[in-house]
Amino acid sequence: MIDLLPVDDDVLERLLAVAVADALPGEALPAEAPAATGPVWTEPRKEAFRAYHRGCRVSLEAPVPEVTWAVAADGRIAGAARLALVDDDPAAREVGLWLGRSHRGRGIAGEVAYWAMAAARTMDARRLVAGASPDDAAARRALERIGFELEHRDGALVGTLTLP
Numbered sequence: 151m152i153d154l155l156p157v158d159d160d161v162l163e164r165l166l167a168v169a170v171a172d173a174l175p176g177e178a179l180p181a182e183a184p185a186a187t188g189p190v191w192t193e194p195r196k197e198a199f200r201a202y203h204r205g206c207r208v209s210l211e212a213p214v215p216e217v218t219w220a221v222a223a224d225g226r227i228a229g230a231a232r233l234a235l236v237d238d239d240p241a242a243r244e245v246g247l248w249l250g251r252s253h254r255g256r257g258i259a260g261e262v263a264y265w266a267m268a269a270a271r272t273m274d275a276r277r278l279v280a281g282a283s284p285d286d287a288a289a290r291r292a293l294e295r296i297g298f299e300l301e302h303r304d305g306a307l308v309g310t311l312t313l314p
């Protein structure tokens with residue numbers, strides 16, 4: 151069973167510990183983060199991770215176009231999910247997910263997708279969009295299994311799912 155947790159400061163440090171122990175910086179950091187790719191969790195990358203999640207917190211004073219949650223599986227933090235405005239299109243939300251290696255291959259992506267569809271509908275979105283690297287077989291298979299229609303665009307794999 152999965153839960154989606156708001157990323158407060160306590161959850162943020164636990165999530166970072168999972169990322170450092172069990173995922174690559176490039177899997178857990180947004181592509182636009184400074185020095186997002188590379189095999190080692192340097193201090194600047196850890197700080198970029200904290201800044202990214204803090205910047206995605208929902209606040210009535212400062213609404214943001216992107217929200218993140220920690221994903222907990224059977225009570226243990228396993229990774230993080232995100233929903234973001236994409237292409238300035240209020241009808242679309244980009245969904246993203248990374249899991250620690252030890253949590254992959256257990257169907258968590260499908261459970262998170264079910265939640266993401268519900269959350270996106272509460273935001274009046276009509277479709278979900280997801281991007282993946284064309285050579286990432288697990289991400290491709292997870293998106294196909296959830297029901298995304300996949301196409302190659304500018305060297306990336308882009309999935310689109312019309313919400314029911």
Ligand SMILES: CC(C)(COP(=O)(O)OP(=O)(O)OC[C@H]1O[C@@H](n2cnc3c(N)ncnc32)[C@H](O)[C@@H]1OP(=O)(O)O)[C@@H](O)C(=O)NCCC(=O)NCCS
Nearest residue numbers: 177247248249254255256257258259282287288289291292
């Ligand atoms: C992509 C990711 C989120 C998938 O989540 P998951 O919960 O592990 O996915 P699932 O357990 O539902 O597995 C999905 C499918 O991929 C398959 N799969 C898993 N690892 C695979 C691999 N290395 N090669 C090929 N297929 C693989 C599974 O067998 C399953 O297929 P099936 O339904 O036919 O059995 C997870 O692997 C991950 O966090 N990867 C690193 C970050 C990332 O790439 N995010 C993707 C952005 S879209």
